Amino acid sequence: MNGLILGLYGVYLVIVGVQGKTDELQALAARDMPRFIPWALSIVVLVILSQTEATAKLVKPFIFLLILNFVLMNFSNLSSEVNKLRSLAGGTQ
Numbered sequence: 001m002n003g004l005i006l007g008l009y010g011v012y013l014v015i016v017g018v019q020g021k022t023d024e025l026q027a028l029a030a031r032d033m034p035r036f037i038p039w040a041l042s043i044v045v046l047v048i049l050s051q052t053e054a055t056a057k058l059v060k061p062f063i064f065l066l067i068l069n070f071v072l073m074n075f076s077n078l079s080s081e082v083n084k085l086r087s088l089a090g091g092t093q
Helices: 002-016 021-051 055-071 075-089
Strands: none
Touching: 002 055, 021 055, 055 075
């Protein structure tokens, strides 16, 4: 599964390069990186801690808290995206 994800990301990067949009991708990545790094580090720490049986039980509540924190911090953006998807599907808002 990881190979598939990396392969798709590689194809995406090739398409971006072929279309000549690398500068735009770099600008977006530079803008998003400060907000992304804490989340990535949190996920890495939780994955490492979940590898042993002794800490795996401790990690599960923190995974829930991480997801809850993400949803609450981005609730307005997530709800607007859900409304867009509903309107595209022909549903009501």
